[in-house]
Every structure is written in structure tokens, then in C-alpha cells.
Amino acid sequence: MKAPLILSARLALVAATALCFSATGFAAEVAENWNKHCASCHAKDGSGSTKMGKKLSVKDYRDAKAQExxxxxxxxxxxxxxxxxxxxxxxxxxxxxxxxxxxxxxxxAYVRSLKAK
Ligand code: HEC
Known part of the structure; x- marks a missing residue:
């Protein structure tokens, strides 16, 4: 009888995580962190086309191959x-x-979302 219990606990966790993200304005916060801590090298759009990004040759995360x-x-x-x-x-x-x-x-997840559609 252990397996179904673990499964439902996992489902509850997934649901709680989803709820948590939507309740705290997930999109705004993560974008804020990205712009503040990461965009100086990786650029806001993930292209890496900043002075630092070019110097360090960061990859273009809009590119599916770079994502892979x-x-x-x-x-x-x-x-x-x-x-x-x-x-x-x-x-x-x-x-x-x-x-x-x-x-x-x-x-x-945010980095993944930068991939060109
Ligand atoms: C000082 C410049 C700099 C900053 C700031 C920076 N990165 Fe990076 N990041 C790099 C470099 C250089 C690499 C290695 C080259 C590459 O994969 O593009 C890298 C690699 C990565 C990778 C790929 C890791 C892998 O295994 O290939 C991810 C994902 C990433 N960074 C996310 C972030 C996130 C999220 C932030 C902000 C919290 C951030 N970076 C901040 C320079 C930076």
C-alpha cells in the first residue's frame, strides 16, 4: 500500500508548487532575478550579446542547439x-x-523559456 501514497504525495507537491508560483507572481519575480543577476552576461533575451557575454563567449540560449x-x-x-x-x-x-x-x-525554467519558438 506504499506506492499510491507516495504518488498522491507527489501530486500534492506538484499542485502546491504550481499554486505557489501563481500566488507569488512567479513570472515577474523570476524575470526580475534574471535581469538583475544574469542579464549582464546572458542578456535579457538570453542571446548573450552583451559586452561581458561576448568576452566570456556565452552561448545563445535562444538557440535550440545551445539549449540541448x-x-x-x-x-x-x-x-x-x-x-x-x-x-x-x-x-x-x-x-x-x-x-x-x-x-x-x-x-x-526561465532559461528554457528563452528558446526561440
Ligand atoms: C559573469 C557573467 C555571467 C553571469 C552574471 C551569469 N552567467 Fe551563466 N554562464 C556564464 C558563462 C561564461 C557560462 C558558460 C558558457 C555558456 O554555457 O554559455 C554560463 C553558463 C550558464 C548556463 C549553462 C550551464 C551549462 O551547463 O552549460 C546556464 C543555465 C546559466 N549560465 C544560467 C545563468 C543564470 C540563471 C544566471 C543568473 C543567476 C547566470 N547564468 C549568470 C556567464 C555568466
Missing amino acids: GFTDDAALKAIKEGAKDSAGKETMKPFAEKLSDDEAKALV
Whole structure:
């Protein structure tokens, strides 16, 4: 009798998360975080066409291929722990102290939403 219980608990969690996002104005907040913490390199539209973005050669996240280049987990890890180039030099600083878990996860979804339709 354990499986159905776990399943319904998961469903409740999904429902609660959805409710939470809509209740706190998810879209506005995550966009705010993106513009504040990320757009200096990645650009508001995710293209990476900023001075810093070009210098660090960030990818164009509007491009489907660039989006396929990383998993949600890798994106979350990059946001929390930062990113390094092939020489091991830090290019993107870690945001684990600035952003909560939920904010970081919301940003992963936000990055995905930047993909050109
Ligand atoms: C100082 C510039 C800079 C800032 C600020 C920055 N990034 Fe990055 N980010 C980079 C660079 C450089 C890379 C590695 C190259 C790439 O994948 O485009 C990267 C990679 C990523 C990746 C891909 C990770 C992977 O595994 O390929 C994601 C997702 C990402 N950043 C999201 C964010 C988010 C969200 C923020 C804001 C919280 C942010 N970045 C802030 C420079 C930055």
C-alpha cells in the first residue's frame, strides 16, 4: 500500500508548487532575478550579446542547439556552483548564496523559456 501514497504525495507537491508560483507572481519575480543577476552576461533575451557575454563567449540560449547542450540539472548546478571554462577559470560565479533553491529552479525554467519558438 506504499506506492499510491507516495504518488498522491507527489501530486500534492506538484499542485502546491504550481499554486505557489501563481500566488507569488512567479513570472515577474523570476524575470526580475534574471535581469538583475544574469542579464549582464546572458542578456535579457538570453542571446548573450552583451559586452561581458561576448568576452566570456556565452552561448545563445535562444538557440535550440545551445539549449540541448545542457540538462536541467547542469543548469541548476551552474547557477548554484558557478561555471568554469576549459582552463578551470571561473566564468560565472556561484549564486547559491544569493538565490534560494526555488529561485534557482525557477531560473532554470526561465532559461528554457528563452528558446526561440
Ligand atoms: C559573469 C557573467 C555571467 C553571469 C552574471 C551569469 N552567467 Fe551563466 N554562464 C556564464 C558563462 C561564461 C557560462 C558558460 C558558457 C555558456 O554555457 O554559455 C554560463 C553558463 C550558464 C548556463 C549553462 C550551464 C551549462 O551547463 O552549460 C546556464 C543555465 C546559466 N549560465 C544560467 C545563468 C543564470 C540563471 C544566471 C543568473 C543567476 C547566470 N547564468 C549568470 C556567464 C555568466
